[in-house]
Amino acid sequence: MSAYGETVAGGKYLKVRNSNKVVVFFIGGAADKTSYGIIFGPDQNILPAKKNLENKILNRVDYNSYYLGFEEVYDVPSQTNRVEENVLQNLDKNSSIYIVGHSLGGWNGAHLSQILSDKGYNVEMLITLDPVGEGLLVYVGSSIYKNKPHPKSKFWINILADPSTPDGTDDVAEFGVRWKVSSGPNINVKMDINHWNARKMFETIIKDKKSCLNYLYDNIKLKI
Template sequence: MAAEAEQVVLPSGKTASLATTHTLTAANDPTVKSVPVAEKKAIVFFIGGAADQEKYYFQGAFHNIDDARNILDKRISAMKPLSKKYTSWPKSYNDARGSGDIQTNFIANIPSKSCPVYIVGHSLGGWNGAHLSRILSEAGYTVKFLVTLDPVGEGFWVWMGSDIYKSEASPIAETWINIRANSSKPDASDGVAEFGGRWIITDGPTMNKTMDIHHASAGWMFIEPVQGTKSACDLIFDSINGIFGQ
């Protein structure tokens, strides 16, 4: 029940009513209020390069990064309790540049800062994904793994025609795995990568491997060994299972 308005006498002799205030919750209300808590789960972003998730100058979309995503998704889904603690998202390289796009495409898909984040980027997606790792880390998120699969972005013409960062990244991640594709029998995708300017990384990654493989083969790069017999896919799976496994 609303309280009656208090009457006051103005200097003119007239009376006026003070506005009443409404109490949303009574002080003596014993009801326990529940506050929703964001669920902690592993969030994995798979970021494709040019012509991967969408057309690029009349080419594609080829969905090369989806091959890597499908491998991890299938492995996680085989373990029902673990699958409830895991979400993966396919993204385009241009989703990872610009504060508005990063908010919409990445931060909005991370339930809370307690969620471990994993970034797997291929080609231009590796270039922009490396920048994203620093942006998310500096915003208070924990990037457990950054995997750059034959990252590309050094070429002048790619800078001119693509929505990418204009300088090399200084990634922040607990583990950074970089894989360079260097096929002994180059195909068209390797020519595209050379034109785009492969990012030749010499310092920084926790693991830095060169493989005799084609640039387009994101799925194969993801499952080839990088540490003993373990692939990048294995190491990400082990990390997620170590956090959420029973």
């Protein structure tokens, strides 16, 4: 039997995740959740960020988070319903929504913030970690939106990776063309970090002795 969002098993109440009060989407980039081409990934670069937030939230019944690939939030009009299948079915209009996107996932995640806001959903925070997507060639070969995003969220943090010692992942990011955001974010910072390291971008202090993780967690605490 169940009551008040909890399930009885063996005479004890066990917490179950059955509320969409707070929903966080972690959206990976190329070769993150699935392979990219025939030789790259999956590398799961954004997954440690998701796990670190969940370690702070613990097993709250009013919190859910989802790990998606950038292609899973890309819709082709009249052809696909990926946003409906992977995002909307996990929400209701009372949900407080948070989006964390890395690389191509930052680009598509920014688009997702606009899509959800235009549909009347409440996007509390958008975090874009070294977003990539302005290159024509990467658009042709990837499931990303062609036009530059116009994010819609109550608070937006953008991180631009600007490493002093670039590696191969930075070469890939430059090929895809980093989205160098000049205006819009509430916090917009550069970091001496390689492109692949979404976890470090997420956890490095950026302002007021707080990281993206801290800003996200502190905001979520107000909701649950």
